[in-house]
Amino acid sequence: MLSRVADSLYWMARNCERTENNAHILGVQLIRMLEVSEQDRITHGDWETILEICSSKMEYERMYGEITVQNLIHYLAFSKENPNSLSNTLLHVRENAKTTRNIIPNDLWEVWNDFYLASLTNVNKKDCSLKEIHSFLKQIKITSMTSTGIIDSAMSRDLPYQFMKIGKWLERAEKTAIILKVSVERSKPFQESGLTEYYWRSALQLVNGYEDYSKKFRPLMNPKLILQFLLSDKSFPRSIRYCMSHVRKAIMELESERVSHYSWKMYAALDKLRTDFDETRIEEMTFEEIESFVNLTLGRCSEFSQIFSETYYLIEADSVQ
Amino acid sequence: MFKPYETNSYFDEMLNPNGQPKDHYKSFHSMLLEVSEEEFKEKHDTAQLSFLRQGITFTVYGEEEGTERTMPFDFVPIIIPAEKWNMIEKGMIQRVEALNLYLEDIYKDQLIVKDGVIPRVLIEQNPYYFKQVAGVEIPLKNHIFLAGIDLIRDEHGVYRVLEDNLRNPSGLSYVYQNRFVMRQVYPEFFSEHSLYTLETQVTHLESALLSHRPLNLPEYLEPRAVLLTAGMYNSAYYDHVFLAQQLNIALVEGRDLLVKDHVVYMKTIRGLKRVDIIYRRIDDDFLDPEAFRKDSLLGVPGLIEAYKEGNVSILNGVGNGVADDKAMYAYVPDMIRYYLNEDPIIPNVETFILSDPDQREWVLERLDQLVVKNVGASGGYDMLIGPHASEEQLELFGKKIMESPHQYIAQPTIKLSRAPVYQQGRFYPCHIDLRVFVMKGEKVNVLPGGLSRVALKEGSLVVNSSQGGGGKDTWVLKEETQHA
Incomplete structure (x- = not known):
């Protein structure tokens, strides 16, 4: 397979995942906004948290100055300038799908092309009612689910499939890691008083793990339990450990379970991550230790993406990212 | 709801001057009378939407960046009876054979010039005549892998060649998509007709492609072919995707290829892989910045040297423009006489x-x-x-x-023939032409039918999709059934 094609498939999958995750996060915040008092919202810095997770708070401030719901929706959903706005990640999905449409299932291309064409009117939209944004987010969710379904039911498990899977799992792992990193930072000032529950509940919601967590540990909002769940649960499909073990699986498939002179670096990076998870006991760590562990894991994930891209010559391929 | 219209002084594909359908349109015509207006409207919309959903679009240059449009589809097919088609097929084979002999001659001995049939100045002043490739030995001595020959019919119904496209004729994907949509949306129309299918044509195209083995490729190796595209912003990108998919070859861009020691490679996730046959859909000028335009970012430096060495085949041949511009067109009947010693089966338009x-x-x-x-x-x-x-x-x-x-x-000014279209809720006659696709490898094969293009603006003579033209399905009837 051409390196450029592999790169496009990888970035298409990453952008699918990113679109789905960012839409979910924005949706969570729009609901929470209704439930939380103005005072709480300011104290907890909810919107700042969202900006840091989905895009860049600094860039937002440069573009708009003050935080208003309208501006935030514009920036996160429709802005042309924000490279990670939903309109833009959607455009990247569609462009990468277009350059690989002779490789991917026709239905997959049609689903994203359809949705892209239908949402063209949204690009750079300024005044968007809550009803409209909610329906847009819902459409994204349904489209992502359809797309996931097509990939799983229609694609042969060969090279294109594995590259897409790696993109998806890596993107998801990094998103969970960023949510944890920001949550740890935000909760820091409240460590002493022990009033951190708000942030951990929020982290669970942002990762889309609240439902699953409650089923397993109800009704305990125990910070360390939550951290462990999101970092290293073996069965929750959004924990970093789960995602990275699936990256590993896909790499094994790609390489027919062999390690060779060009691929050992990837295995080494994945092994480091695996050992970390095997040997780390979150419940016995202090919060400082947890903070540095979260940062270390995030660093290892990005380090792995770099090695992965070099191994398959994706770096020079330079597609739409 | 179909009503006959005045054919006036034009040749009409479907109707006789008295408003009655021609024999080969009879059963289609009688079905038209049975369908209701609502049904036509609904089907029309379904068909247009199908093209958009599938992203079967072309890019319009000079409009806002990335404007994508679908080619309007018109469901009334052009039906060609068997005996007419047999004549067209022979005429196409004859023409492409002659054009190919001409190209081989022009880039070798130029006998046709020396014998005074074609003025030397027309060759030497032709911007598409590339001395760079003169004398190069190419596989099968074939310069024309895929040609698109545009035909029209005059007011007497006589088929004439309007234009030869021997460089990068586009539109083959539309032929397939028109048929695909037609079968999906108007299945009932097919029941009364027996026509040549398009499916088997892909096999012909593939074997023609793979028969262009580079001279230096050892016998025991299977050739690896790729389709070279300018990328997703090219106006014919869909055509490229479709062909790569059908031929099961990699769709590459210039940046995916590189030349090392006069051998062409593609950059894959497992390193470099040798490339033997390139079906390129970018113009000569852009192929190789070392040989042609230095500012070309689409091309592959060193490609022409590899081609000259016999390490890679480039299809269609480099420099084909010297055979298909509108000045040379006037001489094609002379080429047919000169090289084949035959009279042209399908005449030109007087030029x-x-x-x-x-x-x-x-x-x-x-x-x-x-x-x-x-x-x-x-x-x-x-x-x-x-x-x-x-x-x-x-x-x-x-x-x-x-x-x-x-x-x-x-x-x-030719009175181009007309055929009925159904647009904006009514039937009216429009001018049409037909692009016939001819593939050549070890032998020549003509795709039955082709792309019927129609000038949807009433009275307009311009059928090009960039200027509001549309497409129609084209049916070639099988001999035994057409009079049933």
Whole structure:
């Protein structure tokens, strides 16, 4: 397979995942906004948290100055300038799908092309009612689910499939890691008083793990339990450990379970991550230790993406990212 | 709800002057009478939407960046009876054989020039004549892997060649998609007809492609072929995707290839892989910045050297433009006589060569009755349609011809045949033409039917999709059933 094609498939999958995750996060915040008092919202810095997770708070401030719901929706959903706005990640999905449409299932291309064409009117939209944004987010969710379904039911498990899977799992792992990193930072000032529950509940919601967590540990909002769940649960499909073990699986498939002179670096990076998870006991760590562990894991994930891209010559391929 | 219209002085594909359908349209015509207006409307919309959903679009240059449009589809097919098609098929094979012999001759001995059949100046002043590839030995001595020959019918229903496209003829994907949509949306129309399918044609195309083995490729190796595209912003990108998919070959861009020691490689996730056959869909000028345009970012440095060495095949051949511009067109009947010693089966449209002083004078006196075309342009650009032109336009083209007579040719205004279309809720007649696709490897194969293009604006003569033209499905009837 051409390196450029592999790169496009990888970035298409990453952008699918990113679109789905960012839409979910924005949706969570729009609901929470209704439930939380103005005072709480300011104290907890909810919107700042969202900006840091989905895009860049600094860039937002440069573009708009003050935080208003309208501006935030514009920036996160429709802005042309924000490279990670939903309109833009959607455009990247569609462009990468277009350059690989002779490789991917026709239905997959049609689903994203359809949705892209239908949402063209949204690009750079300024005044968007809550009803409209909610329906847009819902459409994204349904489209992502359809797309996931097509990939799983229609694609042969060969090279294109594995590259897409790696993109998806890596993107998801990094998103969970960023949510944890920001949550740890935000909760820091409240460590002493022990009033951190708000942030951990929020982290669970942002990762889309609240439902699953409650089923397993109800009704305990125990910070360390939550951290462990999101970092290293073996069965929750959004924990970093789960995602990275699936990256590993896909790499094994790609390489027919062999390690060779060009691929050992990837295995080494994945092994480091695996050992970390095997040997780390979150419940016995202090919060400082947890903070540095979260940062270390995030660093290892990005380090792995770099090695992965070099191994398959994706770096020079330079597609739409 | 179909009602006959006046055919006037035009040849109509479906109707006789008395408003009755021609024999080969009878059963289709009777079905038209049965379908209700609502049903037509609904089907029409379903068909258009299907093209958009599938992203079967072309990019319009000069409009807002990335404007994508679908080619409007019209469901009334062009039906060609078997005996007419047999004649067209023979005519196409004859023409492509002659054009190929001409190309081989021009890049080798130029006997046709030495024998005085074609003026030397037409070769030497031709911007698409590339001395860089003169004398190169190419596989099968074949310069034309895929040709698109545009045919029209005049007011007597006589088929004539309007244009030869021997470089990068596009539109093959539309032939398939038109048929696909037609079968999905109007399945009932097929029940009464037996026509040639398109499915088996892909096999012919593939074996023609793979028969172009580079001279240096060892016998025991399977050739690896790729399709070279300019990328997703190219106006014919869908065509490229479709062909790569059907031929099961990699769709590559210039940046995916590199040349090392006169061998072409593609950059894959497992390193470099040798490439043997390149079906390129980018123009000669852009192929190789070392040989042609230095500013080309689409091309592959060193490609032409690898080609000359016999390490890679490039299809269609480099320099084919010297055979298919509008000035050379006038000489194709002479080529057929010269190389094959046969008379042309399908005639040209009469063409005046404006570098000839007598013909020029004659033409300039009658500009308002003629069509004038730039020999290097295509897509309906830089063209004068005399009877529809304003005084200023006539004057402008008069001046252009005087300034560069080599650059233009003139033809009588042809009363292009018409066929009914169904658009905006009604039937009316529109002018049409037909692009026939001819593939050549070890032997020549003509795809049954082709792309029927239609000028959907009433009275318009321009069928190009960039200027509002649409497409129709084209049916070639099988002999045994057409009179049933």
